[in-house]
Amino acid sequence: MKFKGIIFDLDGTLVNSLEDISDAMNTVLTGLNYPTHTYDIYQYFIGSGLRNLVSKALPASNNSDKQIEICFDCMINEYREVCTIKTKPYEGIITLLDNLFSRNIKLAVFSNKADELTKKIAAEIFPNYFDAAVGLSTEELKKPNPFEALEISKNWNLKPEEILFVGDSDIDMQTAINANMFAVGVSWGYRTEEELIGSGAKVVINKPSELIEIL
Structure with a gap:
């Protein structure tokens, strides 16, 4: 056919887009004094949408639905500004x-x-x-x-x-x-x-x- x-x-x-996505999420995590992740780790966070990526990137001890929602909004705002830089x-x-x-x-x-x-x-x-x-x-x-x-x-x-x-x-x-x-x-x-x-x-x-x- x-x-x-x-x-x-x-x-x-x-x-x-790995670096722009990773950089944006790490900026959010740094602002909350949470551990950040390497590009290699983010490679396996990508694919199921940014909300899912946020959930995977947050510490297990700070992964409530409310926290995910707050961080997702922060991530979108940050990523919107840098999404075509790298x-x-x-x-x-x-x-x-x-x-x-x-x-x-x-x-x-x-x-x-x-x-x-x-x-x-x-x-x-x-x-x-x-x-x-x-x-x-x-x-x-x-x-x-x-x-x-x-x-x-x-x-x-x-x-x-x-x-x-x-x-x-x-x-x-x-x-x-x-x-x-x-x-x-x-x-x-x-x-x-x-x-x-x-x-x-x-x-x-x-x-x-x-x-x-x-x-």
Whole structure:
């Protein structure tokens, strides 16, 4: 089947945002006199939304729902100001998007990052490439819930089977399966190839240009 559309995850797939996310959360933790974490640790906190990241970053002794909510608001405020300072596209991504755009492949972003921030980063770093950039608006619609992915396919007037879902995490692969889309894992993100394959990836690519071969 000829694939006609691609939905990309954002963090760890299109952009390396690890340092900006980590720096913002560590600023919040430092302000509360809580222990901070290294970039390597944050790598495993990313993927299930910033609220979940906040919960994982807080000390177990200060992890009440109220504290998570307070720190989440602080994290969003801090991250909003720094979310494109160190965040950059992975090598080869812009070339890939140019290639796909020239082929009239429909392109979208679906992230578990807050919707406001997903749209901000997509617009500033990738202007004019994507038909839609959808982030998290409510916890119920968080990946691996396929609702937003299926809404994108409806707006494109494409069958789910005609769409590649590209991501770097187990959650992305589960989302693709739940949406009946073709799951493509990327090895340059925040998870291992073994984890991606174990979570349902049909194929794992090692550089962006390999996506063209799938098409």
